[in-house]
Amino acid sequence: MTILDKFQPLQGAYDAVRAAGQDPFTVCFDAVLSPSEATLKGRRVILLGTNNYLGLTFDGECIESAVEALRQGGTGTTGSRIANGTYDDHAVLERRLAEFYGCRSAMLFSTGYQANLGILSTIAGRGDHILIDADSHASIYDGCRxxxxxxxxxxHNDPDDLARRLNRLKGAPGNRLIVVEGIYSMLGDTAPLAEIAAVKREWGAHLLVDEAHSLGVLGRNGRGLVEQAGVEADVDFIVGTFSKSLGAVGGFCVSDLPDFDVLRIACRPYMFTASLPPSVIASVTRALARIQEEPGLRARLTGNAERFYRGLRAEGFVLGPQAGPIVSIRMPSTEVAIAFWNALLEAGVYLNLALPPATPDNAPLLRSSVSAAHSEAQIGAALAAITAIGRELGVVAAPASRAEPLRPQGDGPRRASMAAAPIPVAPAAVAETTL
Incomplete structure (x- = not known):
């Protein structure tokens, strides 16, 4: 017996998934050729399972900025932000993030996961109450823990239930912090943010919005759902990541609260982690500028997402409730989902496999991420491959007029990883799309 014996049920489930074909947890690309294409075991595949929403990982200006910073600043800072790990470029990016959101302050973190972990574990303390959407990301759950x-x-997405739970706290001491996401990463649905902001105002709570999947995607200026919903004045904290629309790695939090900067000496995940290397800071700074300079990137993303979503709906697939960069297809069973995912890989299309119990409504899903970088031909090829395999496996059985959107249900953390943990796991360890 060893300390790892408790994971034997998990190992058994993992082995069963691997026995059915390719291992979805250890896909290793030979080379990534562009934001939308890679080679895998010598074959070209369409990348339809990354979060590269604006395709900026191969943007020439971002790459050149990173290369120049790498030459000038070296490969890393080898220190935390409160020691030697703050360079002028870190401070510049924080100022530009704050200006982008119209806020006083911004803090950088080494990952988006760490941003949620650090902010949530610090701003709400003993005697306070955090009210989180049941479908929240694993980093939100872990930050709360x-x-x-x-x-x-x-x-999930129920302002009335939020109000009822706040009502039950009437008279109790402590602050109330509401936490929601802009776009939820399993089904791609957005939060009813205007209604949630109204509840926040009524009950005198604070509001944190995780815009990981909506930064650069939603809003006239790409500031996310907070901007699109017109509630920027109601949101106290916005958390986000650099690993999706900004095409790099890292995270941040912005706020207009006057005392926000005290968190720099109160937030342990910020204080005791090495800061982001100069090359990443440089590429993210340039990517943030690209979001502001080129609204056409969002327009192309929206067009690709709507074409892909409508094409699948027309074939009778059951999808998430709205068109967007995340398009999930409901599968009739876990076995079919695994077979479907393997067949798509053989057909040259890589997307994400998500299995219960770590999915909304315990529904097996094939999760796609659409990019502005996808060409019309790639979207068409992916639609053709998915449709052909769906017909072969009997997934597309109902006419399009009878296909109903997949509606998230339940009140527990049942979110799946894009390629990390869509097999049975303990609720406290549920992983999701990486930040």
């Missing part, structure tokens, strides 16, 4: 506040889940 690391802190000492009482954590209360409310039903």
């Amino acid at each position: 690391l802190g000492q506040a009482e954590v209360i889940r409310f039903r």
